[in-house]
Amino acid sequence: MSRKSKRAKAAQIRETMAAEGASVRENTQGFxxxxxxxxxxxxxxxxxxxxxxxxxxxxxxxxxxxIDQLTEAIEANGGTVYLAEDEAxxxxxxxxxxxxxxxxxxxxxxxxEELEVNEHLEAAGANVVETDLGEWVLQVADEAPSHLVAPAxxxxxxxxxxxxRERFDPDxxxxxxxxxTAFASEYLADAFEEADVGMTGANFLTADSGSxxxxxxxxxxxxxxxATDTHVAVAGVEKIVPSVEDLQxxxxxxxxxxxxxxxxxxxSLLTPPVETATFxxxxxxxxxxxxxxxxxxxxGRMAMREDEQLRETLYCIxxxxxxxxxxNFQQVGGHEFGGETYTGGIAGGWETGVHGLDSSEEFVDLCxxxxxxVEACPVGIDIPWINTVVRDRINRxxxxxxxxxxxxxxxxDAEEGGMSLQKRFFGNFVTVAKLGSLFAxxxxxxxxxxxxxxxxxxxxxxxxxxxxxxxxxxxxKEWASxxxxxxxxDREAVFMADTYTNYMHVERGKAAIRALEAxxxxxxxxxxxxxxxxxxxQGMVRTAANHGKAVAEELLPHIADGRDVVIVEPSDLxxxxxxxxxxxxxxxxxxxxxxxYEILEYVYGxxxxxxxxDALRDGDGEEIAYHGHCQQRTLGLAAHTEAVxxxxxxxxxxxxxxxxxxxxxxxxxxxxxxxxxxxxxELREQFSTPEAEGRTVVASGxxxxxxxxxxxxxxxxxxxxxxAP
Ligand code: SF4
Numbered sequence: 001m002s003r004k005s006k007r008a009k010a011a012q013i014r015e016t017m018a019a020e021g022a023s024v025r026e027n028t029q030g031f032x033x034x035x036x037x038x039x040x041x042x043x044x045x046x047x048x049x050x051x052x053x054x055x056x057x058x059x060x061x062x063x064x065x066x067i068d069q070l071t072e073a074i075e076a077n078g079g080t081v082y083l084a085e086d087e088a089x090x091x092x093x094x095x096x097x098x099x100x101x102x103x104x105x106x107x108x109x110x111x112x113e114e115l116e117v118n119e120h121l122e123a124a125g126a127n128v129v130e131t132d133l134g135e136w137v138l139q140v141a142d143e144a145p146s147h148l149v150a151p152a153x154x155x156x157x158x159x160x161x162x163x164x165r166e167r168f169d170p171d172x173x174x175x176x177x178x179x180x181t182a183f184a185s186e187y188l189a190d191a192f193e194e195a196d197v198g199m200t201g202a203n204f205l206t207a208d209s210g211s212x213x214x215x216x217x218x219x220x221x222x223x224x225x226x227a228t229d230t231h232v233a234v235a236g237v238e239k240i241v242p243s244v245e246d247l248q249x250x251x252x253x254x255x256x257x258x259x260x261x262x263x264x265x266x267x268s269l270l271t272p273p274v275e276t277a278t279f280x281x282x283x284x285x286x287x288x289x290x291x292x293x294x295x296x297x298x299x300g301r302m303a304m305r306e307d308e309q310l311r312e313t314l315y316c317i318x319x320x321x322x323x324x325x326x327x328n329f330q331q332v333g334g335h336e337f338g339g340e341t342y343t344g345g346i347a348g349g350w351e352t353g354v355h356g357l358d359s360s361e362e363f364v365d366l367c368x369x370x371x372x373x374v375e376a377c378p379v380g381i382d383i384p385w386i387n388t389v390v391r392d393r394i395n396r397x398x399x400x401x402x403x404x405x406x407x408x409x410x411x412x413d414a415e416e417g418g419m420s421l422q423k424r425f426f427g428n429f430v431t432v433a434k435l436g437s438l439f440a441x442x443x444x445x446x447x448x449x450x451x452x453x454x455x456x457x458x459x460x461x462x463x464x465x466x467x468x469x470x471x472x473x474x475x476x477k478e479w480a481s482x483x484x485x486x487x488x489x490d491r492e493a494v495f496m497a498d499t500y501t502n503y504m505h506v507e508r509g510k511a512a513i514r515a516l517e518a519x520x521x522x523x524x525x526x527x528x529x530x531x532x533x534x535x536x537x538q539g540m541v542r543t544a545a546n547h548g549k550a551v552a553e554e555l556l557p558h559i560a561d562g563r564d565v566v567i568v569e570p571s572d573l574x575x576x577x578x579x580x581x582x583x584x585x586x587x588x589x590x591x592x593x594x595x596x597y598e599i600l601e602y603v604y605g606x607x608x609x610x611x612x613x614d615a616l617r618d619g620d621g622e623e624i625a626y627h628g629h630c631q632q633r634t635l636g637l638a639a640h641t642e643a644v645x646x647x648x649x650x651x652x653x654x655x656x657x658x659x660x661x662x663x664x665x666x667x668x669x670x671x672x673x674x675x676x677x678x679x680x681x682e683l684r685e686q687f688s689t690p691e692a693e694g695r696t697v698v699a700s701g702x703x704x705x706x707x708x709x710x711x712x713x714x715x716x717x718x719x720x721x722x723x724a725p
Pocket of ligand 1: 148257315316317318319320321322323346376377378379380381383
């Protein structure tokens with residue numbers, strides 16, 4: 001992204017947040033909270049997720065066979081199946097079913113957005129009417145959906161009332177949601193009566209019987225099918241599951257995951273052609289000549305199936321939980337966080353698969369890789385990984401850059417030239433940190449000197465409003481070298497100081513080592529500091545893998561000698577516990593993953609196993625406000641920190657705002673600064689309530705530290721700095 005486009009992107013995001021942010025925030029956060037509440041009541045939630053994942057894995061594996069089976073079943077029922085290769089093919093077929101002048105009523109079809117069916121049919125002289133309220137509002141407003149299941153989520157009640165007033169000039173003022181809904185229902189009732197063709201999507205298609213499942217909030221899919229003689233369903237091939245029995249876990253999961261409802265208002269199971277009566281000239285009539293066409297869309301999906309990295313995207317059931325849970329999506333919504341059709345975290349995979357990489361480039365970097373969506377996803381898709389792969393492919397496809405000479409030779413990455421200078425700067429931050437530390441304090445002065453900040457913003461897109469971290473002249477490794485450990489240690493550990501801890505936030509590293517030694521652990525410092533997280537977050541997968549190999553080379557001999565690996569930065573631990581599975585061989589990954597611990601998780605384990613808590617500093621009732629870290633939560637580790645702090649006598653309140661918004665380099669980037677601050681503002685507000693105000697603010701991650709220091713205007717230590725003697 002050029003300097004100009006970074007500025008333009010920042011302006012565009014600012015504008016969208018101002019216009020749509022409040023509605024998006026209110027709705028997505030409501031859905032997300034609803035998900036927490038409803039899945040908490042579901043005893044077998046994890047089993048249902050596993051079952052759903054397994055069904056989708058199996059279905060995609062057997063897809064060609066299931067397409068044949070579904071075709072046979074539908075033809076036996078009297079319907080027709082058309083397998084459309086791409087958008088043009090699908091549109092041509094659909095157009096052949098609709099005559100000029102006919103009215104088409106539509107319900108529940110994101111896939112038809114992908115095909116832009118409406119435009120196509122309208123160009124051929126048909127009258128197309130969306131019947132789901134949100135879709136209809138967007139049709140009237142001539143806008144694109146901004147959410148997978150609530151397409152008009154970005155619109156407030158007031159803006160919808162204004163729109164209706166402007167377009168329809170109603171006799172009565174429309175103010176309440178009830179007024180608006182009643183007006184829309186009346187308008188749409190006429191459309192149903194006039195309709196010649198009904199078009200729907202399908203949430204699931206069952207190969208055994210040719211049945212389809214549609215989940216809707218207003219029941220319009222049923223009406224659409226019942227009101228017309230011709231039913232055209234358009235659905236991606238990935239919607240097929242083997243049998244009707246396979247629908248069960250999805251019925252349980254889809255409403256809960258998406259909108260936080262125990263079950264979606266209408267769950268329709270149809271085996272078309274249906275025999276329901278239709279509207280005729282004299283009211284309802286018989287339905288002898290019902291016609292059903294299923295248009296099964298490939299449009300890149302079969303190629304995604306062959307693509308090892310994108311294949312998982314096809315498991316998606318389009319529930320939108322990934323979008324609702326995403327802190328950035330909650331601020332900007334799907335008009336910034338999506339491509340031509342699809343939105344949210346998973347849009348990176350969908351858009352790449354169905355529209356190509358160009359369609360993903362604009363938004364895919366809004367995924368910070370925090371991984372909260374993985375937990376929210378009912379089929380466990382590793383969405384951050386898909387986005388990383390997409391970034392990597394975009395990086396590799398980039399054209400040569402004027403400033404490549406600035407990084408080529410200076411940086412140890414394994415990427416081809418042409419990648420954005422901003423990405424290479426942040427992806428190779430360890431090099432910057434080494435030099436910064438070597439020449440501190442001069443480098444600190446240079447890094448904060450106004451004209452240099454301006455140059456950094458012009459060249460690298462590092463936002464001038466961000467305070468730069470200070471490099472330490474003495475690195476953690478230098479401080480720790482030659483240190484005498486306990487005479488008779490109970491355990492031995494190797495401490496992997498991340499780049500920030502070694503070169504900048506040295507105090508938290510010193511505290512970690514002091515705490516471990518106080519608990520009778522002998523500590524060695526690892527020679528590597530870079531896990532590859534910085535490179536991975538820029539989509540530099542090959543460079544990240546190289547760092548992973550270096551980490552393995554360094555740590556495996558320590559593990560073989562019986563040492564535990566202890567890490568202070570949660571996002572680095574997540575590399576060893578999760579991401580390395582994709583980057584290293586299975587055995588190496590397992591060894592590293594099984595033997596690595598986050599510092600407070602390790603302290604918790606030591607105390608549980610008899611270590612003397614009195615060796616650590618007593619909290620003595622000190623009031624603290626604690627913010628965990630996204631990845632720490634995903635790894636299930638936040639509870640350990642809280643338990644240790646409470647055991648040592650701290651009076652603790654914990655933020656339930658899950659993300660600080662900084663996310664590594666994300667908040668430093670000019671184009672994303674405003675989003676980052678908007679996410680962080682919610683955390684600041686929570687720590688400014690009467691319950692939390694005046695407390696010592698403590699955070700586990702480097703990014704959280706930087707963001708909270710900025711927001712709260714106070715120093716924000718790591719919890720280990722509180723408890724270390
Ligand atoms: S990726 Fe998962 S969470 Fe996101 S829409 Fe698809 S199924 Fe739902």
